[in-house]
Amino acid sequence: MARNKRAIPEINAGSMADIAFLLLIFYLVTTTMDTDKGINRKLPPWDEEIIEDPPIIKERNIFTVLVNSNDQLLVEDEYIEISQLREKAMEFIDNNGDGSCTYCKGFKIPTSADNPDKAVISLQNDRGTSYGMYVKVQNELVAAYEDLREKYAEEEYGKSYRGMDPKEDKDIIKEIKTAYPQKISEAEPLNIGG
């Protein structure tokens, strides 16, 4: 009876904090917080055979971007800086040469693209081009499309394209993407300044 009357001694939880700290430090050390971000692209499928007659695209509908091994840009036979590339590309895509694009604001220059659907950006780099420059050029070209889509979304729907929810505004996004389809073609790199 005397034994039963005695209270159960409390478990000493003083070292619990130490154990928790140990685990905490382990997770702190092994953790990487960086979220992975980057430019999404799609590669063309590989084909052993060379396509016999590639589709003919009119010269005016091709926007050529060349990058040499010194990371210099040649756009439409003209030497430009990277900061001008986005604007040039936007002018080209939005040109509306044949007048079929009702929402375009281009200058209708006869030597530039017919409409956004026909406009193709052709990118070719050298094997000696730096990866950093390549990503920058890609970034500017993607940004040119995104900026045009942004403008279009503002006018047609009165809201920001970049701020749209991929699930809720699924149809709108699809519609905008068909208005300005992203057509960036990459040629095999040259090996001049490799």
Place this chain on the structure above:
Amino acid sequence: MAVIKKKKDKALPAVNTSALPDIVFMLLFFFMVATVMREVDLKVSVNKPQATEIQKLERKSLVTYIYAGSPRAKFQDKFGRSPRIQLNDAFATIDDVQSFVVQEREKKSEEDRPMMTMSIKADKSVKMGLISDIKLQLRKAQALKINYSSLQPKDVDALYSSEN
């Protein structure tokens, strides 16, 4: 006098630390949830390029990484300084890329396979020759969804300056 003496006799009460484990556990759970285990030891130095039009990579389980850059200082006497490819934990050659992709694809479940994304984590000073070779191998391996891993620049104008 008696009053003062009485005060001196009292010992300072111990600070109650019983809530400490709770706080630590809270932190612990946060890190456990937010953590992504570091899968590989980087053997190449990767200074990512900067870009503004970047998208977040959803679902880490679908992403496979290919690293490219010059070997880190401690590997330089063995592997030299010229840029190399790293797959998983080891240096690799360009011919290994295709079989690596096939192997990684096998690991993923059937329905996830078409959604597999290859993330290219390359140093910005790497020449495009190497990247083009990787891209060609990826095309041959039918891994067509790629992502050029880049960072959001803190200052957008810095993107156009010549140093970066």
